[in-house]
Amino acid sequence: MPEYAFIGRSNVGKSSLINMLCNNNKLAHTSSTPGKTKIMNHFLINDNWYLVDLPGYGYAKTSKVVRGEFEQIITDYITKRSNLVCLFVLVDYRLPLQQIDAEFMEWLGKKNVPFCIVFTKADKLSKSELKKNLENYLLKVSYIFEDEPNYIITSAEKKTGKEELLEFIEAHFDLFKRDRDEK
Ligand code: GTP
Ligand code: MG
Numbered sequence: 001m002p003e004y005a006f007i008g009r010s011n012v013g014k015s016s017l018i019n020m021l022c023n024n025n026k027l028a029h030t031s032s033t034p035g036k037t038k039i040m041n042h043f044l045i046n047d048n049w050y051l052v053d054l055p056g057y058g059y060a061k062t063s064k065v066v067r068g069e070f071e072q073i074i075t076d077y078i079t080k081r082s083n084l085v086c087l088f089v090l091v092d093y094r095l096p097l098q099q100i101d102a103e104f105m106e107w108l109g110k111k112n113v114p115f116c117i118v119f120t121k122a123d124k125l126s127k128s129e130l131k132k133n134l135e136n137y138l139l140k141v142s143y144i145f146e147d148e149p150n151y152i153i154t155s156a157e158k159k160t161g162k163e164e165l166l167e168f169i170e171a172h173f174d175l176f177k178r179d180r181d182e183k
Pocket of ligand 1 (some may be wrong): 008009010011012013014015016017020029030031032033034035036037040054055056057120121122123124154156157158
């Protein structure tokens with residue numbers, strides 16, 4: 001079955017966004033303390049696709065060994081999982097491009113992993129800040145992309161971007177099915 005995974009720095013709002021998409025605030029555990037999600041969680045939706053909640057990166061409190069082993073599991077998942085249709089890379093809308101996110105997106109590009117940038121916590125910004133931050137961000141990441149990247153603006157708090165996310169998922173679901181049927 002097709003899978004869509006959520007990744008990004010710790011505390012960016014991955015678990016909250018999954019809950020928003022599923023209308024269930026108790027599904028994925030969320031916390032204001034970074035490092036809440038420590039394992040990979042698969043949520044089966046309508047018996048025919050999965051949302052996958054991944055632990056955050058850039059969170060140093062785990063021991064180096066565990067981090068190393070776990071990084072390998074995530075790396076393998078991202079690069080080898082044939083039913084991973086698309087990765088949603090979450091970034092905090094309030095912040096400029098972070099080096100760790102830039103490096104991660106560059107790596108995804110090199111590995112040909114399809115991904116979509118998801119801006120989170122849009123409710124925390126004014127309209128003018130939203131516009132300014134978006135323009136700056138797209139300019140800063142442009143060196144990674146040949147065309148404008150796919151992106152979706154969201155707020156789990158205000159349920160912003162839910163339709164866009166679901167439409168994106170549906171459109172890619174059809175592509176996945178077509179590719180699979182052709183094989
Ligand atoms: P880890 O599992 O630790 O990697 O974090 P995560 O990326 O899953 O983040 P999580 O969903 O647990 O959210 C982190 C914090 O941000 C929580 O306190 C959430 O309530 C808050 N948060 C998440 N999304 C939003 C949002 O859209 N708006 C606001 N204002 N707060 C949010
Ligand atoms: Mg989480």
